[in-house]
Amino acid sequence: MARQVFGLAFRTPTNDNNQMKIFLASALAVVTALGTLPALHALEKQPASVYHARRVALGGRLHGGVAVLFAAEEPLLDFMPYRQDSDFYYLTGWTEPGAALMVVGDAPDETAPRTYKEILFLPTRDLRMEKYTGVKMDAATPNAAQIAGVDAVEPMTELPAEMNKLISADRQLATNLWTQPLTPQSGALVEFSAATLGMASTPQPRDVTTLTAQLRVEKDAGEIELLKKASEASIKAQFVMMRNAKPGMTERAVAGLMTAAWMENGCERASYAPIVGSGINSTTLHYSANDRTMQDGDILLVDAACEYSMYASDITRTVPVNGHFTPRQREIYNIVLGAQQAAINAFVAGKSTINDRDRKDPNSLDTVAYNYINTHGKDLHGEPLGKYWLHGLGHMVDIDVHDPAEYPAVLKPGMVFTIEPGIYIPEEKIGVRIECDFLVGADGKLIDLDSALPHTADEVEAAMRVK
DSSP: OEEEETTEEEEOOSSOHHHHHHHHHHHHHHHHSSOOOSOOOOOOOOOHHHHHHHHHHHHHTSTTOEEEEEOOOOOSSOSSOOOOOHHHHHHHOOOOSSOEEEEEOOBOOTTSOBOOEEEEEEOOOOHHHHHHHOOOOOTTSTTHHHHHTSSOEEEGGGHHHHHHHHHHHOGGGGGSEEEOSSOHHHHHHHHHHHHHTTOSSOOOOEETHHHHHHHHSSOOHHHHHHHHHHHHHHHHHHHHHHHHOOTTOBHHHHHHHHHHHHHHTTOOEESSOOEEEEGGGGGSTTOOOOOOBOOTTOEEEEEOOEEETTEEOOOEEEEETTSOOOHHHHHHHHHHHHHHHHHHHHOOTTTOEEOOTTOOOTTBHHHHHHHHHHTSOBOTTSOBSGGGOOSOSOOBOSSSSSOOOOSSEEOOTTOEEEEOOEEEEGGGTEEEEOBEEEEEOTTSOEEETTTTSOOSHHHHHHHHTOO
16 A cells, blocks of 8 residues: 655555554654754865765675765754764765765676665755754755765655665665664664565664774875874863963863863864863873862873864873972873883884783783883882773774774774873872874874873973973
């Protein structure tokens, strides 16, 4: 039996009211759960050809399947500017909510021939909402595809129809559908297709982020430039912290000064909640309350950096609040710095790995850094310090500050990652972490993107004397 929904005829079960309810609810969710909202950001983007090449590369990994990705939803309250889904941005450069991207891979099977196709689906303009959020683009906008930099643009209402047309022509495609996991939109689309096509059960889509993660791990030249700009802005904010930190100042005030510096240097947001931990708070790895008043003699751990045009930096420096390390603080600082340098010295492109939590890989930089910490210095009870390092040595950095990767990851040219050893001793109220972003150059050598920042204890103290 054919029923008209959104102006389209779909075949649905004739005697199952529950199935009809699912059908209607799913169809409604596909089209209306994706609202149009904040305006495009003035981000520094790469040429449209770069995003197109990424989509083609994704299509080549689908093995004849189809991928549908959804833009990030609008936040209920705009505490921060809208941020696009990382994979969606990587593939499109599109910065509005309410969109969907379909990528259809080549299918060599003669019984179901398909060639590469891409469509960006845009929601219908809400003219009333645009009075609040600014003019948007939809599929009816002249030259929409050219402006968006995609092969084709269609209304969002056409997404269910396009999906059903593909699966009707090749039922096996239902088991080769790739999308983001655990989203209302992807779940609604799959349920809708299953209901309208009379499938006995709802197919389980594959996780497209496992494919995009493979594409994103090695950076192109444009991405490297954006990462460098994120690092440059983050470095300037770290210098602001060093010049202004003093006893009697709140941790939150430090975070505020750094936030202002990021914005002044073209960044749109922090890469993550700033960690500004003084005294005992320096020993809490992801401390973010930032509500303590700093005291004379405290050590201050500041893990804070920003995003530039969606690309992240991740930097940590540890400083003495009064500008002078105590002998014990300096000792711990030098051990952490030595561990970082040991990892740098051990690095070999294509062989060294990062984030080997078990430290079983003989090529692991984690093991090198841990062994250094565990053989230098003691705690107050004469025990080695290795037990006071509680996390992995590093992670990938890109559009996400913790970019997806399979760990332990072999480090190759084009990758950007952190090296961030740390020692956290609550009993002594001393937490030290030194974190830098590194690029593996085309020649296999490490490039410290944060080299302009102080590294040694003497350099830190000298920077804090500059007002």
